Amino acid sequence: MVSAGLEHRDYSTLVRAARGLDAKVVIGAASRWSRHVFAGDTPPGNVRVERFDYTELRQLYARAAIVVVPLEDVDNQAGVTTILEAMAMGKAVIVTQSLGQTDVVEDRRRPRGTLRPRPPSLARAIADATGAGVEPNGFYVAPKDAGALRAAMTYLLDHPEERARLGRAGRQLAERLFSLDGFAERMSDLVRDTVGAQPDLAISAAP
Numbered sequence: 031m032v033s034a035g036l037e038h039r040d041y042s043t044l045v046r047a048a049r050g051l052d053a054k055v056v057i058g059a060a061s062r063w064s065r066h067v068f069a070g071d072t073p074p075g076n077v078r079v080e081r082f083d084y085t086e087l088r089q090l091y092a093r094a095a096i097v098v099v100p101l102e103d104v105d106n107q108a109g110v111t112t113i114l115e116a117m118a119m120g121k122a123v124i125v126t127q128s129l130g131q132t133d134v135v136e137d138r139r140r141p142r143g144t145l146r147p148r149p150p151s152l153a154r155a156i157a158d159a160t161g162a163g164v165e166p167n168g169f170y171v172a173p174k175d176a177g178a179l180r181a182a183m184t185y186l187l188d189h190p191e192e193r194a195r196l197g198r199a200g201r202q203l204a205e206r207l208f209s210l211d212g213f214a215e216r217m218s219d220l221v222r223d224t225v226g227a228q229p230d231l232a233i234s235a236a237p
Contacts, residue, residue, distance in 0.1 A: 031048075031053055031054070031055045031056070031094060031095060031096045031097070031098055031183065031187075032055075032056050032057075032058065032090050032091060032093075032094035032096070032097050032098070032116075032121075033055070033056075033057045033058070033059075033097065033098045033099060033100065033112075034057070034058035034059065034082075034087060034090075034097075034112050034115075035058075035059065035099070035109060035111070035112045036059055037108050037109075038101055038102040038104045038106075038108035038109070038128075039059070039099075039100060039101065039102070039108075039109075040100040040101055040102050040126065040173070040174065041057060041059070041079075041100060043100050043126075043173075043174055043175070043176050043179060044057070044098060044100040044179065045073070045074065045077055046176040047176040047177075047179040047180040047183065048074065048076060048077050048180070048183070049074045049076075049077075050074070050076075051076060051180065051183065051184070052076075053076060053095075053183070053187055054076050054077075054078075055076060055077045055078075055098075056077075056078055056079075056080065056090060056094075057077065057078070057079045057080070058080065058081070058082045058087050058090060059079055059080075059081070087115075088119070091115065091116060091119040091121060092119060094116075094119075094121055095121075095186070095187060095190075095193060096121065096122050096123070096124060096183060096186050096187070096193065097112070097113075097116035097119075097121045097122070097123050097124075098123070098124045098125075098179070098183065099112050099113055099116075099123060099124070099125045099126065099131075100126050100179065101125070101126035101128045101131055101173070102126075102128065102173070103126075103128045103129055103173040103174075104128055104129065104130055105128075105129040105130045106130040107130050107131060107133065108128065108130065108131065109125065109126075109128075109131055110131065110133070110134060113125060113131075113134055113135065113168075114134060114204055114208055116200065117134070117167060117197075117200030117201060117203055117204040117208075118200075118201065118204040118205075119201075120197040120198060120200065120201040121197050121200065122167070122168055122169075122186055122192070122193045122194075122196035122197045122200065123135060123167065123168035123169075123196075123200065124168060124169045124170075124171060124179065124182045124183060124186070125168060125169070125170055125171070126170070126171055126172070126173050126179075127145055127146065127148070127170035127171065127172060127173070128173060132148055132149055132151055133151050133152035133153060134151065134152065134153050134203070134208070135151070135153075135167060135168045135169075135170060136151060136153060136154065136164050136165065136166050136167050136168070136199070136203075137166060137168060137169055137170045138166035139169065139170075145170060145171075145172045146172075148170070151164075153203060153207060153208075156207050157206075157207060160206075160207075164199075164203060165199035165202070165203075166195075166196060166199060167196050167197075167199040167200035167203055168196055168200065169182045169186070
């Protein structure tokens with residue numbers, strides 16, 4: 031399993047969930063994080079923290095069975111780059127359902143336990159507008175819930191066919207809805223609609 035990134039990550043919960051699990055967990059983060067992840071504790075033997083460049087990180091994703099994105103409960107889209115990178119690599123994702131991270135993971139399961147009801151996702155809104163359709167591509171877990179995270183990791187490790195299905199759906203979502211061309215087109219449409227609704231905002235060429 032792989033996790034990556036620095037911003038608002040909750041690696042302490044991931045470490046607690048992974049302790050004693052029959053799987054290797056690699057955290058791709060700057061080395062300074064190792065002091066925070068394992069502060070006051072001994073790192074379990076199946077977890078390691080390393081620094082990777084972009085090529086090495088891509089290779090790490092390629093070898094991973096699952097990509098886990100554990101987040102603090104913040105109200106911004108922390109983790110979205112790692113999630114989309116994992117989806118582009120065809121990997122099933124497990125993501126903390128933070129206040130701000132609800133837009134790109136489609137979980138087939140009903141919210142349970144301490145999970146909040148999920149608002150309609152950005153991915154589904156875009157898909158509905160384009161007629162593309164969205165299939166389940168990962169799992170959400172509640173913030174700070176090491177037990178739920180461990181259960182989700184164990185389930186996907188034990189069910190390779192489900193991992194593969196979720197990974198394919200994530201890859202399709204990244205290709206259809208979250209490409210650079212698609213992003214540029216949506217931004218262009220947004221600007222045109224805004225200017226059209228308020229002609230006084232029309233942008234004129236600088237002298």
